[in-house]
Amino acid sequence: MKRLFFATLLFAAFAALASGQPTTPGLLASEQLKLFKSNRELLEDLVSRSIDLANANDPLTRAKACQKATSDIGRAMGTAVRADDAERVAELGEYLTALMDQGLTPTLTDARRQTPVGSPGEIELVQFHERASLEAEQLELSIPAMGRIGTSARVKDARAKLHIAREALGKVGR
Amino acid sequence: MTCEAVQNRLLALPDPMSATGDVREHCEQCERCAPFAARAVELDAEIAEIVVPAYSQEVKAAFLARITMAGPVIQSVPTPLFRSSVSLKELLSRIPLRPLLAVAAAVVVSLGIWSVVPTKKLPVPEPEAMRHDLLKKVVRYNTDLAALTGPKDKIAKLSELAVDLRNETRALSKAAQKDEMVSLAGMYDKVVQDGIVAQAGLWNPLTTTPGERQAVLNAAASELIQTANEANTLATSASMQVQPQLLRIAKTARDGHTRLTKIANGEGS
Numbered sequence: 001m002k003r004l005f006f007a008t009l010l011f012a013a014f015a016a017l018a019s020g021q022p023t024t025p026g027l028l029a030s031e032q033l034k035l036f037k038s039n040r041e042l043l044e045d046l047v048s049r050s051i052d053l054a055n056a057n058d059p060l061t062r063a064k065a066c067q068k069a070t071s072d073i074g075r076a077m078g079t080a081v082r083a084d085d086a087e088r089v090a091e092l093g094e095y096l097t098a099l100m101d102q103g104l105t106p107t108l109t110d111a112r113r114q115t116p117v118g119s120p121g122e123i124e125l126v127q128f129h130e131r132a133s134l135e136a137e138q139l140e141l142s143i144p145a146m147g148r149i150g151t152s153a154r155v156k157d158a159r160a161k162l163h164i165a166r167e168a169l170g171k172v173g174r
Numbered sequence: 175m176t177c178e179a180v181q182n183r184l185l186a187l188p189d190p191m192s193a194t195g196d197v198r199e200h201c202e203q204c205e206r207c208a209p210f211a212a213r214a215v216e217l218d219a220e221i222a223e224i225v226v227p228a229y230s231q232e233v234k235a236a237f238l239a240r241i242t243m244a245g246p247v248i249q250s251v252p253t254p255l256f257r258s259s260v261s262l263k264e265l266l267s268r269i270p271l272r273p274l275l276a277v278a279a280a281v282v283v284s285l286g287i288w289s290v291v292p293t294k295k296l297p298v299p300e301p302e303a304m305r306h307d308l309l310k311k312v313v314r315y316n317t318d319l320a321a322l323t324g325p326k327d328k329i330a331k332l333s334e335l336a337v338d339l340r341n342e343t344r345a346l347s348k349a350a351q352k353d354e355m356v357s358l359a360g361m362y363d364k365v366v367q368d369g370i371v372a373q374a375g376l377w378n379p380l381t382t383t384p385g386e387r388q389a390v391l392n393a394a395a396s397e398l399i400q401t402a403n404e405a406n407t408l409a410t411s412a413s414m415q416v417q418p419q420l421l422r423i424a425k426t427a428r429d430g431h432t433r434l435t436k437i438a439n440g441e442g443s
Contacts, residue, residue, distance in 0.1 A: 031304060033350055036342065039308070040357050044357060044361060046313065047364060047365065049316055050319055050369070051365070054328045054373060066320050069316050087303040091303075098314075098317055
């Protein structure tokens with residue numbers, strides 16, 4: 001009877017231990033390589049944008065670099081949509097929202113603030129703002145609303161946040 | 175009619191012999207009720223032969239008074255199964271422990287199996303794919319750099335990016351092929367030469383103190399020489415395909431270190 005009692009306790013202890021273990025303790029070299037390969041092109045583009053941003057001397061130039069970065073991610077997202085990869089679409093949607101919220105919209109706001117009304121710079125700024133807003137709308141609409149991607153909870157969440165970021169971009173200067 | 179109903183009817187009759195109709199018919203045919211009816215008749219006859227003791231009106235009145243007396247109906251409390259003074263040891267000795275432990279063990283095992291085996295009724299959550307940490311960081315570097323305006327902060331941020339590229343190089347050096355390493359070396363070139371060194375050259379000494387400028391540039395230079403040493407070490411055990419790119423990274427880092435050190439010492443950009 002004592003053996004049965006302690007064996008039961010031991011089983012319960014192991015069951016509790018197993019349930020608390022992480023499912024992905026770390027990436028293998030092959031997994032790391034696979035991730036790098038799938039992101040290589042996008043990484044090269046975004047590192048170039050980092051240099052553009054570092055070398056920019058005014059808000060409009062920084063805004064243009066941010067807008068190019070969103071275009072880079074938009075291209076990668078198009079590839080993910082064609083591949084019906086919901087998780088990838090959600091991931092890129094999140095990065096798109098971050099770049100819009102923390103990059104494009106703030107730099108455009110700074111540019112608006114620093115550009116005198118009626119100046120030649122303002123015309124260029126307004127035209128850029130319109131193009132950026134239009135592209136942001138197209139990026140949002142490129143995310144399917146039906147099918148495997150459209151019904152994914154993560155994609156729905158990413159699209160909702162992207163929509164908010166796009167609306168904030170559109171309201172800059174108003 | 176059921177046997178129970180017939181038997182109750184027989185008992186209710188003043189004379190079991192006087193049963194008629196369905197009751198008599200049932201008793202004549204039923205194997206259970208026929209002997210019951212016969213016994214009822216016998217008992218009735220035996221009861222009739224019991225001598226009834228003589229009684230008086232006084233005895234009758236006393237009897238009636240006793241049964242109609244006011245007071246508690248229960249005159250005595252039945253003895254409980256366990257005494258209040260019974261010890262825990264005695265109590266436990268009366269509980270069958272072996273079957274109780276077996277039941278407890280079965281419950282624990284069942285709970286363990288239930289917690290591990292997924293049930294069909296629970297909704298299966300979407301599996302989360304692995305995400306590339308470097309990509310997430312590069313996006314963040316973009317948003318951070320969008321908010322920076324001074325060379326000091328830009329150099330520090332680009333230096334962080336260079337370190338992350340170094341870490342990725344280390345992680346991939348054993349498994350990567352030529353194309354991946356060429357890509358990494360190219361990105362590293364851009365960050366060091368077009369980013370860190372370029373910003374160091376643009377940093378106007380008049381906009382900061384010599385001590386601060388030297389500290390920032392020396393910190394960045396220190397990371398670059400660490401990268402050079404590490405890339406050289408990795409190259410000694412790398413495949414022929416990736417070794418040239420590791421050496422390229424080492425050279426970029428070493429050259430960057432040299433230029434930053436000169437700028438920090440005021441020897442030109």
